[in-house]
Amino acid sequence: MKVIVAENKIQGGAKAFELFEKEIKNGAKVLGLATGSTPETLYQNWVNSDLNCSNLTSINLDEYVGLTPDNPQSYHYFMQKHLFDKKPFKKTYIPDGTTKDPSVTCKEYDEIIKKNPIDLQLLGIGRNGHIAFNEPGTPFNIGTHEVKLTENTIKANSRFFDNIDDVPKSAICMGTANIMASKKIVLMAFGEKKAEAIKKTIEGPITEEVPASILQKHPDVTIICDKAAAQELD
Ligand code: F6R
Numbered sequence: 001m002k003v004i005v006a007e008n009k010i011q012g013g014a015k016a017f018e019l020f021e022k023e024i025k026n027g028a029k030v031l032g033l034a035t036g037s038t039p040e041t042l043y044q045n046w047v048n049s050d051l052n053c054s055n056l057t058s059i060n061l062d063e064y065v066g067l068t069p070d071n072p073q074s075y076h077y078f079m080q081k082h083l084f085d086k087k088p089f090k091k092t093y094i095p096d097g098t099t100k101d102p103s104v105t106c107k108e109y110d111e112i113i114k115k116n117p118i119d120l121q122l123l124g125i126g127r128n129g130h131i132a133f134n135e136p137g138t139p140f141n142i143g144t145h146e147v148k149l150t151e152n153t154i155k156a157n158s159r160f161f162d163n164i165d166d167v168p169k170s171a172i173c174m175g176t177a178n179i180m181a182s183k184k185i186v187l188m189a190f191g192e193k194k195a196e197a198i199k200k201t202i203e204g205p206i207t208e209e210v211p212a213s214i215l216q217k218h219p220d221v222t223i224i225c226d227k228a229a230a231q232e233l234d
Contacts, residue, residue: 001202001215002222005230009190012224013041016122016188019222021051023120023184030057032121032179034132035078038188039122047086057116058084060094061123061132061179064168065146067097073160073168095144095172102172106144113144113178121182125189129197129210133173136209142175176214184220187212192228199232 006012060075069076076094084092093112099105123131130136133147148170158164179185189198201212202223215221
């Protein structure tokens with residue numbers, strides 16, 4: 001694993017954009033993308049650049065079940081707002097949160113990934129080491145699947161909704177096997193709250209209790225973190 005320690009999330013975002021731009025200029029055509037607060041500085045650099053994305057395909061990690069693309073809490077909405085509105089791609093894939101049959105949608109998503117092998121996958125990381133919605137204990141060998149959200153996550157998310165009953169109860173997300181099949185992976189992490197997860201990911205044992213620890217087995221991973229997220233590394 002290559003580890004790049006930036007001063008802060010602004011520099012980290014600029015570094016991550018440099019890396020994406022270089023890979024795209026070198027021929028990367030299919031990008032795996034993530035949502036959340038971590039990639040925001042990367043996307044800011046991206047939309048302010050002159051990089052042409054009309055040849056690119058993107059495949060996002062996850063989406064809530066039950067949210068329509070125009071719902072401001074949906075990951076569709078997030079991607080439009082932070083990247084696609086300003087940088088149109090040739091084709092963008094995000095799991096269909098409005099599906100009546102998540103298991104069919106998951107199989108279709110696996111097919112999409114098989115037909116469009118991911119050249120460069122972007123990841124954030126949760127405080128507990130989760131990647132996408134693959135929480136501790138999720139088997140390493142699974143593909144796209146539906147994840148039931150825990151009571152804690154539902155409660156935490158309820159601040160974004162008028163009513164707790166409107167909070168999604170599940171999400172569709174790429175599995176660790178899909179992520180590991182990507183040719184290159186960039187994981188970003190900012191802030192001291194991510195320090196323990198970053199230490200376990202890089203220096204800890206490979207265990208399903210720390211989903212990101214599987215990345216130690218991938219041949220081409222770059223971790224971009226700020227000083228705060230790197231503070232526990234040896
Ligand atoms: C987002 C995703 C999540 C986040 C992670 C970190 O598509 O799959 O795994 O990357 O929860 O979230 P932030 O960046 O908000 O700290």
